[in-house]
Amino acid sequence: MIRAGAHRRAAVRRNTARGWLLLLPALAAYVGFVVWPLGMGIQYSFFDWNGVGPATWVGLDNYASVFGDPELLGSIRNAFVLIVFFTVIPVTVGLVLATLIRSLRSGAFSRASQTILFLPQVIPLAAAGIAWSWMYAQTGAVNEILGRLGLDGLTRPWLADYDTALPAVGLIGSWVLTGLCTVLLLTGIGKIDRSLYEAVRLDGAGWWREFFTITLPGLRQEIAVLVTISIIAALSSFDIIYTSTQGGPGRATLVPGISIYRIGFTQSDVGLASAFGIVLMILVLACVLPIQRLARVRDR
Template sequence: MTEISSSAPRVSDTTRRLPLLQGSRLTAWLFIAPAALAYSAFVLVPLGMSLYYSFLRWDGIGKARFHGLTNYITVLTDADLLQIIGNAFQLVLYFTVIPVGLGLAVASVIRGQMAGRFGTATRTILFLPQVIPLVAAGIAWSWMFASTGLVNQTLKAIGLSSWTRGWLGDFVWALPAVGIIGAWVLLGLCTMLLVTGITKIDPTLYEAARLDGANPWQEFRHVTLPGLRQEIGVCITVTVIAALASFDIVYISTQGGPGITTTVPGLEIYRLAFAHRQVGLASALAIVLMVLVLITIAPVQWFTRDKK
């Protein structure tokens, strides 16, 4: 019997899978849509409005007038605003260097001792500042930094009465005092991230380093630091953003004083917009702050990303 071949074209696997792919994409978009709508409503739209307002001269109520780049020129040339931006970058030294540095030291010391009750108690104590509201932390530290507070009483008790002062009211020490509050708040978060990261490092690397005669510093430098590169990047990113966008701690502890020695961009944006009704200038400062955050964070992300 002669076999009859069909003249109908063959359907490729891709064509057969096309409806499934389209259905999968539709399902994916349905899952993404709620988050995308929320992100657009609470991030993209306000960002676009701030960018629009930054080109206006507007008091928030009356008629707005186009002001061009005048607001940005003011932000980049006004001495007070430049000092305020500089204050935020000074806080980076306290909010970032101290928590990350101490976090690395603590994580290295307690490495391998995080199991059991000791580990649970340590994690709880270290993470406690993150649970306390920033407002409560600011009030508590304001009491401790007061003229009759715990800090001055401790200095008197150890014979350093000449060092006592009203820390948050001192033109020289107010900003470092605020920085110490921020460092205390962020220390627990950085330590927990680094402790979690250090547990992922292969223990055989430490054993091999010890067999090669490495001392604790060499182990830290050649094993711990490279293994924690991504975690360090996350810590630096979070703490830098917290420093540059700080508001709560400064507002509660000093309200930007004395003078403008502790005023930061977040607090000044609030004052310009709601107290002085300079919405355009406040928006321009907000946009400049966002750009500065991105410029500061981008190199950190590049240096600490996984090179593999």
């Protein structure tokens, strides 16, 4: 008995050692590319440094500058507005499209619909921003379509108008993320037990009640994942906005990613850029962690 127990403990130690050996490459990459840069960013945020010369300790002054600068606070506000376009619209439209596609018979049309909807997710975000900036131009496809529909009064340079620039950029994000939401939700619907639908139909339930009593609760985990991904995409958006408006006109589409880039690389204020990056990370965690916690609690 004692010898058998010793053999088992030795086997467990060997397996543990093998597991750590297999984990070490990924762990080293994570520490090198995530933990170490994060630690350096936190360190830089307490200094006044231009990235080349000597650094001067300033304590929390950089953080005070972030919360005292109307331009930086405005960029945060714009990022939260983009959550409506990057999260609410794609998830809502994705739910509707996934439900409609699922109600169709599985065939060529259903597969083609999924492929077409998912295509924007494959396109690089920088390319999507450039393509949509062409379509939003005064002589672009959007104004051309409005003109052909007799809505000439609505035509405008969408990305150069202070009132429409941010919603126009937000709709690019909606277009990119809707396909991902639809495909993931469609997969989630496929995992729901079909007998549940048959049971509510026997009770005389219509489509509306079926959706809210079976489909929506069954997609809680998928929705939580999509909301998490899309909120992070909204708060850390850079590619689409940089290639389409570069934060303009004025500060109408300025977001934290653009501000951090300008502060760090144009103004050479690495300390302030690092502080703003840490603030942005905290905002992302403050938005995402409650969603994840709520999803876990409801599944118990």
